[in-house]
Amino acid sequence: MTKNDFAHPLIRFVAHVLDSLIFAAGIGAFWLVSPVAIVFWLPVYGLLTVYLTSKFGGSIGQILVRIEVVDGDGKYLTFKMAFFRTYVVGMVAGLLFGLGYLWILRDENRQGWHDKISGAFVRTR
Amino acid sequence: MAAEIDFGSVIKRSKDLVFKNRWLWVYGLVVATLTGSGGSGFGNGFSTSDSKSGKIPPEAQKMVQEVGKAVTDWVATIPAHAWILFGIGLLILIVLGIIVQWVTISWAKGALIGGLEEADKGEIVTLQNTTHFGIKSLKKLIIFNIITSLISLGTIIALLVVYGLVSLVLSFIQPLMILWMVMSGLLGLLGLIIFLVVLAMVAIYAERLVVLKDFSPWEAWKKGLAISRGNFLNTVLMGLLNSGIGCGVGCVTSLVITTVLAIPAVILAIPLFAKNVFWPSIVGLIFLLLVWVTANSLVRAGLVVFNFSNWNQIFKKVYDKE
Numbered sequence: 421m422t423k424n425d426f427a428h429p430l431i432r433f434v435a436h437v438l439d440s441l442i443f444a445a446g447i448g449a450f451w452l453v454s455p456v457a458i459v460f461w462l463p464v465y466g467l468l469t470v471y472l473t474s475k476f477g478g479s480i481g482q483i484l485v486r487i488e489v490v491d492g493d494g495k496y497l498t499f500k501m502a503f504f505r506t507y508v509v510g511m512v513a514g515l516l517f518g519l520g521y522l523w524i525l526r527d528e529n530r531q532g533w534h535d536k537i538s539g540a541f542v543r544t545r
Numbered sequence: 546m547a548a549e550i551d552f553g554s555v556i557k558r559s560k561d562l563v564f565k566n567r568w569l570w571v572y573g574l575v576v577a578t579l580t581g582s583g584g585s586g587f588g589n590g591f592s593t594s595d596s597k598s599g600k601i602p603p604e605a606q607k608m609v610q611e612v613g614k615a616v617t618d619w620v621a622t623i624p625a626h627a628w629i630l631f632g633i634g635l636l637i638l639i640v641l642g643i644i645v646q647w648v649t650i651s652w653a654k655g656a657l658i659g660g661l662e663e664a665d666k667g668e669i670v671t672l673q674n675t676t677h678f679g680i681k682s683l684k685k686l687i688i689f690n691i692i693t694s695l696i697s698l699g700t701i702i703a704l705l706v707v708y709g710l711v712s713l714v715l716s717f718i719q720p721l722m723i724l725w726m727v728m729s730g731l732l733g734l735l736g737l738i739i740f741l742v743v744l745a746m747v748a749i750y751a752e753r754l755v756v757l758k759d760f761s762p763w764e765a766w767k768k769g770l771a772i773s774r775g776n777f778l779n780t781v782l783m784g785l786l787n788s789g790i791g792c793g794v795g796c797v798t799s800l801v802i803t804t805v806l807a808i809p810a811v812i813l814a815i816p817l818f819a820k821n822v823f824w825p826s827i828v829g830l831i832f833l834l835l836v837w838v839t840a841n842s843l844v845r846a847g848l849v850v851f852n853f854s855n856w857n858q859i860f861k862k863v864y865d866k867e
Contacts, residue, residue: 454627455623456623456628456630456634457630457631459631459634459637460630460634462638463634463637463641466641508648508649508652509676511649512571512574512575512653515571515574515575515578515842516574516839516843517835517839520571533672536671536672536673536676537676538676539673539676
């Protein structure tokens with residue numbers, strides 16, 4: 421993979437914004453059903469994102485902007501690895517005010533800390 | 546026989562490894578953040594008292610009462626089954642949170658132990674080539690933690706049962722009962738401290754046996770206990786050195802950072818005394834707070850890597866001797 425294959429940080433940011441909007445819309449929808457139901461939306465959304473990443477290569481936002489998360493062999497991550505990348509090392513990348521995510525801006529493979537640790541690359545479809 | 550350890554060279558080597566392998570600080574940061582270790586117990590020292598708390602205007606009091614009533618009315622409209630569902634959902638979230646926390650800590654510890662071992666061999670360490678240590682030993686480290694928790698729980702329950710039985714018997718002999726209360730209190734406290742120290746020692750060696758020597762969790766527990774017994778003094782000395790250095794470096798750097806940042810903070814805060822709201826000051830103060838948190842976090846991360854490196858070296862020396 422060359423640098424041009426990797427997703428531009430701005431595109432990744434747009435995907436993140438889209439995911440955030442979808443998450444917020446889910447909260448709104450669950451609120452309409454019952455405010456206390458919101459507590460279910462968090463694990464549902466969390467596991468849905470992991471499932472989509474392992475099955476289709478990305479969250480809804482990433483699919484919409486046509487980028488995908490793959491491993492070093494170009495395959496989609498397994499469910500376990502997608503969970504690990506999103507929630508375990510995703511949290512690590514968020515430490516020090518998101519320094520691990522900002523790393524995408526300066527890395528030659530456009531990888532954040534969470535990508536490096538889980539051996540993932542984000543490329544255009 | 547206990548290994549002879551030159552603590553000076555251990556500390557010097559660790560210092561070199563800490564400063565040459567900055568990627569390992571990421572794992573140190575995770576361990577420091579999630580376990581609260583690494584520093585010297587920096588307290589935040591923030592006061593939340595408000596000198597004006599006794600002078601709330603009547604309009605504000607009325608508004609607070611109305612908001613409170615609205616919230617109470619809203620809560621009353623939600624049926625009981627919804628609250629039960631909410632409780633279940635919250636429980637699921639808490640369980641998921643605990644699982645993620647355990648996985649993260651175990652992974653970070655494994656990766657840090659393995660990464661330091663590679664660094665000690667002179668290899669270049671990065672996040673990519675060290676994370677597999679954490680992933681490989683993740684399951685075993687979690688099982689080891691469960692074993693430790695069960696042993697702790699079992700020991701505490703057994704001691705409470707013994708205490709209860711002895712107290713019951715002695716309740717018929719009043720003078721002995723008073724003596725027993727005093728003695729059991731003192732012995733209990735001493736025993737608890739020794740128990741916690743031994744558990745910490747076993748964990749230090751067992752985690753390294755799992756990550757570096759591929760032991761099973763239970764075998765690592767037994768071997769860790771045996772190593773701790775055979776090297777009790779060395780382990781205690783290293784622990785004291787780690788605590789001393791952590792406390793010294795942590796306190797000094799925290800004090801220096803706070804002092805350096807306090808001067809611009811005071812300058813920024815001056816306009817706030819003249820005006821009610823002055824946004825540049827508020828933004829500046831928030832920025833300084835972020836710098837303070839970041840700097841302290843980095844120091845704690847470095848100290849965690851330093852501690853782990855010291856323990857790695859001690860482990861190698863005592864394991865080779867065994």
